[in-house]
Amino acid sequence: MKLIENWFSERYSDNLQLSFRVKDQLLSVKTDFQRIDIFDTYDFGKLLTIDGTVQMAENDEYIYHEMITMVPYYMAEKVPESALVIGGGDGGAALRLLELGLKRIVNVEIDNHVVELSKRFFPEVSKSFSNSKVELIIGDGIKYVSETKEKFDMIIIDSTDPVGPAEGLFSPAFYKNASRALNKGGVLVTQSGSPFYQPFALKKAKKGMESAFSGFKTYVAFIPTYPSGFWSFTMNPTGSRKLDTVKTGKYFNKEILEGSFKLPTFVNDILRS
């Protein structure tokens, strides 16, 4: 009889937490940027946390990664061929972009440890980094967009929450520089947090987007391992291209492409405030 149970808990506030029973803690490391932990959970497979917040779970990463890539891919005015990923050190966004047929992906991740740990513990997700179409740069995404001369059809901000190292990725200055690296008709998208627990993240993303473009569009997805189970993404407004068919993922499909932009009133209220 096993008497000791081990649980990892993420605090969503001082007064609410989600707890995963874990078989084992596989690793804990403090890097120059953040603390990273890897757990082997019973219900969600391997779990990567940064500063105590769930970044990726083996069993539901498909939702986040499909939604941060497939929605903007089909919202771009022309079929995208190139993408810049800021963050995304697990390789999951790059992987979906490769599956969508992109020819060049530059992935700028600030923390080499995220990449190394993903290669070790999430090989099926991080295998994108061994594809020759993917250029991995370990460096500061904020600096990168302020200096690059290259332009992309898609820019994906796959960051942690807007505190700590990712704070600058929600600033108007960053959005301005990023918009200069975007081809005409292209799409820039950022994860913008849980509308329920992090309305400030959504507001910041909206304001940043509005500072660089003529407006914004927000869409949402259900992600069980993220706070409140409900997540937002915010992009620049784009014209649309004619879509005959769209690829179907395990979450994403043509109906979701349309339905994910239809927001509950309380989310509209956050975006209007």
Next chain:
Amino acid sequence: MKLIENWFSERYSDNLQLSFRVKDQLLSVKTDFQRIDIFDTYDFGKLLTIDGTVQMAENDEYIYHEMITMVPYYMAEKVPESALVIGGGDGGAALRLLELGLKRIVNVEIDNHVVELSKRFFPEVSKSFSNSKVELIIGDGIKYVSETKEKFDMIIIDSTDPVGPAEGLFSPAFYKNASRALNKGGVLVTQSGSPFYQPFALKKAKKGMESAFSGFKTYVAFIPTYPSGFWSFTMNPTGSRKLDTVKTGKYFNKEILEGSFKLPTFVNDILRS
């Protein structure tokens, strides 16, 4: 300095739980049907649990109650005037139906304690029971639909999960009897659980609906205090009526009326299996 913290945890599986920090446990009672607890939480106000599962939280009950009433209200072929609510002993469904203008509501709740505790701890929700348009019957909803001669424009199954007292509310026999109590062009809707943690509930609801009607329609909502934060509702297919405007709730709006029927692929897969 307060050294003791009190938490209520709902286990979603043996290996996952959501925990609410509580100011106090206000009541715990074992009735003939179930165990009911009332907590005063920090983040979600008062919380009603049945057999350890969250039924209603003061701060997000609007999502569940709007979605189980407003969506079917606008999906009925004619403007509904009468409704039968099975379960719903907190009065929240009846309250929204009154706000929508219904003229007669019969509410059949099996457990008198749910009603009494809601009157005491959730007076703003349960005030519907003092409205003369609402007839409250303490009794078995399964028996009621098998005996009633009355017909309704809407039938709402606002039950607990399909284990214990609510199990029969997911059976083909119940759906058959309920469909006989439904006016032509009317709508029958049931909560059908978390697609993520309770795919069996969704499958049961779908099969029950198909046994009594020509098919089914499933729609979803984000509910932070329910397992995985993602909930499903299943109704009979209906013709549609022309809608000029729809009322806007704190969650529900015209966009949600359309978007909530657009399902992730993994939900479609459950419904096809």
